[in-house]
Amino acid sequence: MINQSRIEEAVKLLLEGIGEDVSREGLAETPARIARMYTEIFSGMEENAGEHLSKVFAVDNNEMVLEKDIVFYSMCEHHMLPFYGKAHVAYIPDGKVVGLSKLARTVEVYAKRLQIQERMTAQIADAIMEYLSPRGAMVVVEAEHMCMTMRGVKKPGSLTVSIATRGVFAENPAMQEQFFRLLKA
Numbered sequence: 001m002i003n004q005s006r007i008e009e010a011v012k013l014l015l016e017g018i019g020e021d022v023s024r025e026g027l028a029e030t031p032a033r034i035a036r037m038y039t040e041i042f043s044g045m046e047e048n049a050g051e052h053l054s055k056v057f058a059v060d061n062n063e064m065v066l067e068k069d070i071v072f073y074s075m076c077e078h079h080m081l082p083f084y085g086k087a088h089v090a091y092i093p094d095g096k097v098v099g100l101s102k103l104a105r106t107v108e109v110y111a112k113r114l115q116i117q118e119r120m121t122a123q124i125a126d127a128i129m130e131y132l133s134p135r136g137a138m139v140v141v142e143a144e145h146m147c148m149t150m151r152g153v154k155k156p157g158s159l160t161v162s163i164a165t166r167g168v169f170a171e172n173p174a175m176q177e178q179f180f181r182l183l184k185a
């Protein structure tokens with residue numbers, strides 16, 4: 001459970017740690033504001049992808065479904081700085097599909113946590129495999145990490161790309177090629 005008063009205490013300590021005067025006017029509301037904001041940006045902690053992926057529809061057509069350019073914002077667990085970009089999510093149904101908005105919801109569930117990009121990518125693919133039992137799933141995430149661009153190596157605009165393949169996508173490179181063809185289409 002997200003504990004707002006603990007977050008507030010921690011932010012006060014942080015402000016003191018960087019040498020700020022926590023009582024100055026501009027900072028008076030900051031701890032409470034950040035606590036409320038964290039409740040939103042870490043809301044995936046209290047959510048389960050199964051809630052979104054369990055409403056399935058039967059289909060006869062088992063061709064690839066690709067939902068591309070799903071914009072997401074997440075927070076890197078090493079620096080607690082944002083990383084953000086696009087997720088492209090595909091699966092080959094095995095008789096059942098979900099509404100397309102549910103794929104975006106699933107991305108949100110895993111993005112709104114402290115994350116590393118590689119794990120988030122894998123978790124999205126694994127959730128689709130678990131709840132839809134498709135013939136395969138593939139997820140590609142491209143993101144800019146603020147811990148890379150505003151500090152450290154400072155390479156603005158550099159993108160980190162991560163891929164997870166499951167089922168037929170893992171077994172058959174031709175399926176991955178079809179994914180990338182559809183992505184460019």
Ligand code: ZN
Pocket residue numbers: 076077078079080081145147148
């Ligand atoms: Zn980082």
